[in-house]
Amino acid sequence: MRDTVSIRARGGRGGDGSASFRREKYVPRGGPDGGDGGRGGHVIIAAHDKVNSLRDIKPGTVFRAPSGGAGGKSGKYGRAGADLIVRVPAGTAVLDAETGELLADLAANGDKIIVSAGGSGGRGNMHFATPKNRVPLEFEPGGESEERALSLEYSIPSETAVIGFPGAGKSTLVRALTGSRTPVGEYDFTTRKPYIGVCGAGEFASFRMLDMPALADGSSEGRGVGNFFLRHLRRVELIVLLIDFRPEAPEPEAQVETLLRELAAYDPEYLEKKRLVVYNRRDAESPPEGAARDIEINAARGEGLEDLRAAISQSLGLTEDVEN
Ligand SMILES: Nc1nc2c(ncn2[C@@H]2O[C@H](COP(=O)(O)OP(=O)(O)O)[C@@H](O)[C@H]2O)c(=O)[nH]1
Ligand SMILES: [Mg+2]
Known part of the structure; x- marks a missing residue:
């Protein structure tokens, strides 16, 4: 592309x-x-x-x-x-x-x-x-x-985008929420191009969700697949930071910090956008601490997706005044 x-x-x-x-x-x-x-x-x-x-x-x-x-x-x-x-x-x-x-x-x-x-x-x-x-x-x-x-x-017009480390489950999540047939795999940098899907939010509303290539430490300086795809965040209103909660992944706080740093390095205005921190791959038992406002999902098993869909819809203002 x-x-x-x-x-x-x-x-x-x-x-x-x-x-x-x-x-x-x-x-x-x-x-x-x-x-x-x-x-x-x-x-x-x-x-x-x-x-x-x-x-x-x-x-x-x-x-x-x-x-x-x-x-x-x-x-x-x-x-x-x-x-x-x-x-x-x-x-x-x-x-x-x-x-x-x-x-x-x-x-x-x-x-x-x-x-x-x-x-x-x-x-x-x-x-x-x-x-x-x-x-x-x-x-x-x-x-x-x-x-x-x-x-x-x-830059692809989309309301939301998912960023995260390789293997965090971004493609799995976007596919589960939107039905988009994005490549999913265990390899790093599987997703080299941004993909998009549409997720229904109630009867009349929907939002689009972009699946981005993995954003690893230093990618804004050209490592991995480079930062070129971050331009597709320009039109996005809400950024989902998808945190890999496997024990072998870096500490969640460190992932958040890295993702925010890479966003800022590409364009400081990206930090002004709405954000949602979502924990994925929490197959282990211990819940993340101090994460009351955050959302936990298991994208592969489809757990927590309704909560996430509701949180995104609300953040985008899609759930207001829809009753009758
Ligand atoms: N056990 C487990 N596996 C997951 C979960 N979410 C994604 N996966 C798996 O992790 C692998 C990488 O997922 P993918 O969506 O390609 O990650 P991406 O690099 O962030 O796009 C795939 O084999 C998924 O099936 C989860 O919540 N639990
Ligand atoms: Mg992917």
Whole structure:
């Protein structure tokens, strides 16, 4: 899955204004009638329903919109250059590649942004006549457009995501709650791509849940599968920290600490999101201490999943005022 791509965009040049003069029978010296050039086409990036990845956009492509037409005789306007529309999936952020500035977050179908406006059309000489100069030869050339380097970043729209150490049971949990057919295995880093499933929450509501690759210590510095997938947390409202409660796993507190550190290392704003700490694989008997607010599950046996579903629904505000 390609979820980032760098491109360039350049709007069309504006059409030149025209310099011409009226020619009519019996009028020896007609006035200026050169029309204006048309504007150049814009380059527009638009989110579209039918597009679900950035895979069809070749990295490094320069998207150039056509120029505007030149103005003509008899005050004729040049035609505007057609806009060039680059379609991306809903959930694509558009960033200035040089400054990293977020230009637009195209979250929903139909959201769009002009990334490089076409140059304006030049004025024709009919605008330059003055009482002193009735035969102006001046016209304006069309305006240039500015080429921009852009970076497109797609992140899957989802309300929740599950992060945790390898083997914590993330894929098992997402599959149990949502029915998504995610690879599940005993190997570390089984899940290299984020997967998504939908979990019903009461009669009319549902939430989506992302299964993420394992987030191990240091992964934000490129260990394991690296941190690239953390960008998919951008749209997530609630992060489930799934703690591996096997005796051979690191201490639960250490896991929480590591996960939070890795989140913060990727984007400090991720710590502002809602969080739920969930203990999984508690096949052993001793309950975790001081964990009254936390949830314990056994994803493989399907235990505690209803409590978890309710806690997530409540945290997302899906359970309010639903009675009758
Ligand atoms: N005994 C036990 N095994 C579990 C539990 N949850 C998951 N597993 C198993 O642990 C293994 C790894 O699970 P997986 O969901 O792939 O972990 P992930 O790396 O976090 O996605 C699989 O064989 C699961 O069946 C649990 O609560 N108890
Ligand atoms: Mg997995």
